[in-house]
Structure formats: structure tokens, C-alpha cells
Amino acid sequence: MKKTTAFLLIILFCSSMMFSQTEITQNERMQWWRDARFGLFIHWGLYAIPAGEWEEKEIPGIGEWIMKRAQIPAEKYRDLANRFNPIKFNAHDFVLTAKNAGMKYIVITSKHHDGFAMFKSEASRYNIVDATPYGKDIIKQLADECHRQGLKICFYYSQSRDWNEPNGLDNDWDFPKERDFQKYLDEKVKPQLTELLTNYGPIGLIWFDTPMTISQEQAQSLKDLVRKLQPKCIISGRLGGGVQTDYISTGDNVIPGNVDRSDWEVPATLNNTWGFKKNDHNWKSSKDLTRLLFDIVSKGGNYLLNVGPDAEGKIPEASVNILTEVGNWMKINREAIYETKASPFQTEFNWGCVTQKDNKLHLGIFDWKKGDFYLEGLENKVEKIYLLSDRTKNALKFQQTFNKNINHHRLNFQLPDKAPDNAVSVVVVETDGIPKVEQGIYQQADRSITLSTFQAATFKNGKSEEIKSTSRGGGVDLTDKNIQFSWNFNVEKKGNYKIDIVTTETGSHGDPLWQGGHEIRIISGNQTKDIVIERDKDEYNPRTQYWKKIHTNGGVLRFDEPGQYKIELIPVSIFKGKSGFTFQEINLRPLE
Incomplete structure (x- = not known):
């Protein structure tokens, strides 16, 4: 413990001399990331050896969670290190794969929830140099190659969950419930973060994950450590403790349904897992990925797309081929992605x-x-x-x-x-200048009208109320029937219009949820429609992939003359079930 503390103090002093010479503004810190728009996530560790199977049984869920899903004892899981020998790993090829895809930064799991470090660490011998026959520092090789090829190197680090440590969080099958989490932070997390931020040159960002019960004071201490060691280093959105970070990380594979002009990023899988699973061949097509990239960037976000190398150190060939195809599109159309801003329009277009x-x-x-x-x-x-x-x-x-x-x-x-x-x-x-767009809601040329949640005026008990899109499918997940929605919009063509109420699935990307049975009222002028939310039609949503749109037929409204109209949506009752009223939009479609 004394050696670790002394080592930490020496590193802190040296790094403060290296990286803290000048002040940096938030805009200066974020600029490269805002310009980049597209990055590669790499989930790689001991979990690549079982590759989704344990003791001849396929384990459900994502590959890197196999230790928890199969309740593997820590002592037994550690034996995997004796077999980890990724001799086919080539840092140059990894970086070139990202570069050829048009990606500008790489985030790799330096330590995931299993507690195993992919770098040489003095804080714990449970690392790739000291505990495996491979005996070389993966992180150093990749960092050096990123610096050579001009990509930003960034590190994922699991700050709270550590299934190998009695004082880390979330291993309840091996260790007693009582634990000294602060001791774990002081003796492993902070020394390892210090190593990552001092031994590998300039680091683009630290990608924290699953904070669980970390306190505000504990999270702030990690933020302060990063700022002290590398002031230019960005801190991702999952630090925890209510501490403000540099950008927001959405839920896994979750793409907002509207433009958001803050800094945010979508972490996403290429198939259904993050860490390698030998039986997961459910690859997204390059066509779908290219559309998702454009959609995310158009809404103001970054796309962090994952690959899971196998135990030998190879990125699956299917992943490489798909990313190459995305890169071919990027070579022609990169101007529409790099250094761009979100759409000035507030709506999703069907086209x-x-x-x-x-x-x-x-x-x-x-x-x-x-x-x-x-x-x-x-x-x-x-x-x-x-x-x-x-x-x-x-x-x-x-x-x-x-x-x-x-x-x-x-x-x-x-x-x-x-x-x-x-x-x-x-x-x-x-x-002729910076594009300006109308802020109202207007009928499209095909005569359709879309009234989305983020275009609505929202009220609770007569007072204005801010509503956020919390459903993973892009809608709100409403549980309070006192929330009401109101839209003013323009109609060019009089006539009868079909009411289509759109809700979305929510829940995890492997187990989507949807709840019907809610009762709502639509009011426009002297027309009133009482509607029960039912699953009349499912629609695959290419913008969310995992969560479908659910359509409910709401009847017909008539607009007798062109002009401005108002529609109100009032929840009458919200059925208590698997989720709330996951409302996304009302579509009005002409019948004539």
C-alpha cells in the first residue's frame, strides 16, 4: 500500500508538470470531438475466451457480462488469464480498420467489469502483462499506433463495478455484502487511472461506465484527477454521483427522436453484443449503419460503434468488411459528417x-x-x-x-x-447565409402533418412543464396523467384527416417492452376523440433498430378551411404495467 501511494504521488507530480501548463476552455476541450462525429468502440478482454459459452452452455446476454450472468467464481474466472494469448493482435490493423471506416477516435476497454486490465499496472497484477502468457501491453501498442496514424486514443474504464475485487461493486455471488468501496477507489481505481493518464501520451477521453452507488464526492474526486493529470481529456457521461461531465452518453444503442444541441454520443453495437460471442452473427448492414450515422449526426450527436475482437486478437472479418463499406461511403460524403452541426429543422423527415x-x-x-x-x-x-x-x-x-x-x-x-x-x-x-428555417408546424407537400412530442407545448395542472424523451424508442415514457400536450399548426388543404397515434417500444435492446390500455382524449375545436391505446399495427423503425413504432387508429378529424388549428392531447388514464404511455407523435394523413 505504501509503495502504491508513493508511486501515485510521484506520477501526480510529474504529470502535473507535463499536462497542466496552460488553461483550456470547455469549447477548446470539446472541439476535436465535436468535429470527429464518428468513433470506434472496442470491447476486449478475458471474456473473449468463453465467447458466450461456459461449461458447454450458451449464456444469454452480452458477451462481456458472462462472469456475472453465469455467476462464475472470481477464482475460476481468473484462470482464463492463463489462456489469454492474443498473438494475432496487430495494433496497426486495428487503427487502420477504424481509419478506413472514417472514424476519428478509438475507445478501448482498459478495464471492464471483470476487473482485468489490458495494460501493465502496478496497482494490480491482474493485468495482461503480469497474468497472461502474452505478456505485452495492449493499451500501449494501440495508443502508440493511434498517435502514429493521427487518431485520438481514448480509454473505457469501469470505475464502480469490479467483479474481481471484494471491495468493488456488484459481485454478490463471491464476496460479502459489506465492502469498503472507498478503499477500492483509493487502491485500484485512482492508481490505474493515473497510469492510463500518464503512461500513454495525450488521451482524448476517459469513458466511465455504470456508476451504480458512487457518491458525488467520490465521482468528483475522479473528475478532479482526470482534470489534474490531463486537462484536455474529455470525461464521458457515465461518471455518476450527479457530477457534471463533458457530454451525455445515451443508453446503449439509444438514438434520440429529436435534435439535441448539447454534446452527446450514442454507444452502439455492430451486432447484439459488445464483447465477442462466437454465435452472434446478427450483423447490422453497412446500409443501416450509414443511415444511423447520418441520423445521429443530423440530431447533433456522435456515433461510437463497437467491435469485439476474439481471443486471438482479431476483429471478426464480418465487422471489418461492414466497416470498410461504411468507409467507402465516407470517402465520398465525409463533408456531410465531419465538422457539421445538427439540422436546423426540428422534425424527423420520412425521406x-x-x-x-x-x-x-x-x-x-x-x-x-x-x-x-x-x-x-x-x-x-x-x-x-x-x-x-x-x-x-x-x-x-x-x-x-x-x-x-x-x-x-x-x-x-x-x-x-x-x-x-x-x-x-x-x-x-x-x-445566401446561415440557413434559417420556420419554427412553426406546417403541412408537408404530401399533405401529411406530424405533431411530435418535442414540438408540443406541455403542461401540468395548467402550468408549463418540460418533458424529456425517456423511452428508448424515441418517445416519452409518461406515467403522470396530469401532463397534457398542445400543438398549433397550419393546414393548407381542407378535408378529412386520419389520426394515427404513434407510441414506441422501450426497455433493453434485447428485451423491448410496450404497454397499451391507456386512455387519451384528442380535442380540436369542437371535435373530441376518446381513444384507447392499442397495438393496431407494428412498424420496424430503422432509426432505432431495436424498438418498434406502435400505431393506434384514432379516428378522423376534419379541417373545413386552410389556416391555423390547435390539437390537444389529454391523458384520461394511464395503465400501470410494464411501461408508461410511450408517446412519440400524432400523424395526420389526408383521406381524400
Whole structure:
């Protein structure tokens, strides 16, 4: 213990001299990350050896959790280290895989919940150098290669869960309930974080995870340690204790349903696991991944996409091939991703997404339909429209109109017969200045009207109330029937409109949940509709992958004249069950 403390003090002194010479602003700290948009997550450790099976039985759940899921005794699990010899690991190939995919940073599990370190550590001999026949520092090799190839190296570190340590959290099958968590932080976590932040050069970020019961004071001490050792190092969103971090990490594979102009990131799997599982071949296609990347960036986020190397040190060939295909798209369309901002539009478009950079809008079109294309609500004068894949920037014909009766702008241009790409085809719209868009809700050219939760005015007992999207499928998870929603919107074409109430599944990505039976009331003028939320139709949602949209038929509303209208949604009763009222939007579709 005395040696560890002395070592920590020496490292703290030296590192403070190395990295703390100048002050850094938050914007300066975050700029590289905001520009990067796309990173590689690597989950790798001893769990790659069982690869989802223990004692000839397949263990449900994600691969890196096998120790807990199978309740493997720590002493028995440690024996895996004697077999861990990833002789096929090649740091150059790992970094090149990320680079070829268009990724700008790598986050690797330096220590996951099983407590095993993938780096040389003086704080615990349970590490890849001291405890395995491989005997080399994986983290050093990867960090050195990232520095050579120009990618940011970043470290995942499990600060609370440690199934190998009696004083770490969450191993209740081996160790007594009583534990000294502070001792664990002082004797393992802080010394190992110090090693990571002093032995491997500049570190882009520390990715903390599953904080559990860590206190505010304990979490703050970890944040202070990172700031002291490397002030430029970003701290991810799962530190815990209510301590403010540098950005928000969404739930695993969870993509918000709306634009969020704060700093946030989606950690996501390439199949259904993080750590390697030999029987998980449920790979997402490069087409789906490219669309998810564009969707996330259009909403203001970063995409941290995972691979799980096997026990020999190889990234599965299927993963490499899929990422290469995404990279081929990035080579042509990188302008629409790097250094961009979120869409100025507040709605999800059925046809795709929008990113923004300076005076350019990048329209990422998923479903290409030749001929007329309409973009609603752009106020600026358009100077030019062209395909991003067209090096000559041949101009597409366009027309701008303005409906003075409802103060609505509409842009119309002609799409060529053939889509430039089968995943996302990018059209560039150049405007006379920074793009400005209307803030109201307007009818689309196909006459549909979408009223989403994040466009609504929300109230509780007559007072304004902020509602956040908490359902993993993109909606709110409402349990309070006193919350009411209200929308003002513009109708161009009179007529009868079908009411489609959209809710979403929620829960974990491996076990989605949905609850019906809620009673709501829709009011518009003198029209009232009482509706019971039922599962009338399921719809796969490519923007969330794991959580479906659930449609409920709400009847018909009539709008007799063009103009502005109001709709209110009032919960009458919320059924108490597996989840709340996971409301996402109302779609109004013309019947004529």
C-alpha cells in the first residue's frame, strides 16, 4: 500500500508538470470531438475466451457480462488469464480498420467489469502483462499506433463495478455484502487511472461506465484527477454521483427522436453484443449503419460503434468488411459528417435527415424517388443545389415559393432518375447565409402533418412543464396523467384527416417492452376523440433498430378551411404495467 501511494504521488507530480501548463476552455476541450462525429468502440478482454459459452452452455446476454450472468467464481474466472494469448493482435490493423471506416477516435476497454486490465499496472497484477502468457501491453501498442496514424486514443474504464475485487461493486455471488468501496477507489481505481493518464501520451477521453452507488464526492474526486493529470481529456457521461461531465452518453444503442444541441454520443453495437460471442452473427448492414450515422449526426450527436475482437486478437472479418463499406461511403460524403452541426429543422423527415455546415445544408436522402422533391420551411434564398457525389457540382433545377396566407416557404427541386448511393444519397443546398428555417408546424407537400412530442407545448395542472424523451424508442415514457400536450399548426388543404397515434417500444435492446390500455382524449375545436391505446399495427423503425413504432387508429378529424388549428392531447388514464404511455407523435394523413 505504501509503495502504491508513493508511486501515485510521484506520477501526480510529474504529470502535473507535463499536462497542466496552460488553461483550456470547455469549447477548446470539446472541439476535436465535436468535429470527429464518428468513433470506434472496442470491447476486449478475458471474456473473449468463453465467447458466450461456459461449461458447454450458451449464456444469454452480452458477451462481456458472462462472469456475472453465469455467476462464475472470481477464482475460476481468473484462470482464463492463463489462456489469454492474443498473438494475432496487430495494433496497426486495428487503427487502420477504424481509419478506413472514417472514424476519428478509438475507445478501448482498459478495464471492464471483470476487473482485468489490458495494460501493465502496478496497482494490480491482474493485468495482461503480469497474468497472461502474452505478456505485452495492449493499451500501449494501440495508443502508440493511434498517435502514429493521427487518431485520438481514448480509454473505457469501469470505475464502480469490479467483479474481481471484494471491495468493488456488484459481485454478490463471491464476496460479502459489506465492502469498503472507498478503499477500492483509493487502491485500484485512482492508481490505474493515473497510469492510463500518464503512461500513454495525450488521451482524448476517459469513458466511465455504470456508476451504480458512487457518491458525488467520490465521482468528483475522479473528475478532479482526470482534470489534474490531463486537462484536455474529455470525461464521458457515465461518471455518476450527479457530477457534471463533458457530454451525455445515451443508453446503449439509444438514438434520440429529436435534435439535441448539447454534446452527446450514442454507444452502439455492430451486432447484439459488445464483447465477442462466437454465435452472434446478427450483423447490422453497412446500409443501416450509414443511415444511423447520418441520423445521429443530423440530431447533433456522435456515433461510437463497437467491435469485439476474439481471443486471438482479431476483429471478426464480418465487422471489418461492414466497416470498410461504411468507409467507402465516407470517402465520398465525409463533408456531410465531419465538422457539421445538427439540422436546423426540428422534425424527423420520412425521406431522411439534414446536417449543416456554414451556408450549406446536406440532405441525406434514404429513400430516393426521382422527380419532385420538397423541403418545407427554408427561409433563405437558395443559390445552388447539387449532388455531393458529383465532382463537377452540376446544378439541379429548383423553385422556391412562399404562401403568404400561412407564411410558409417551400423549396422544390428535381431529383435525377438514379440515386447516387443505395444507403444515403447526399444533396447539397447552398444558401445566401446561415440557413434559417420556420419554427412553426406546417403541412408537408404530401399533405401529411406530424405533431411530435418535442414540438408540443406541455403542461401540468395548467402550468408549463418540460418533458424529456425517456423511452428508448424515441418517445416519452409518461406515467403522470396530469401532463397534457398542445400543438398549433397550419393546414393548407381542407378535408378529412386520419389520426394515427404513434407510441414506441422501450426497455433493453434485447428485451423491448410496450404497454397499451391507456386512455387519451384528442380535442380540436369542437371535435373530441376518446381513444384507447392499442397495438393496431407494428412498424420496424430503422432509426432505432431495436424498438418498434406502435400505431393506434384514432379516428378522423376534419379541417373545413386552410389556416391555423390547435390539437390537444389529454391523458384520461394511464395503465400501470410494464411501461408508461410511450408517446412519440400524432400523424395526420389526408383521406381524400
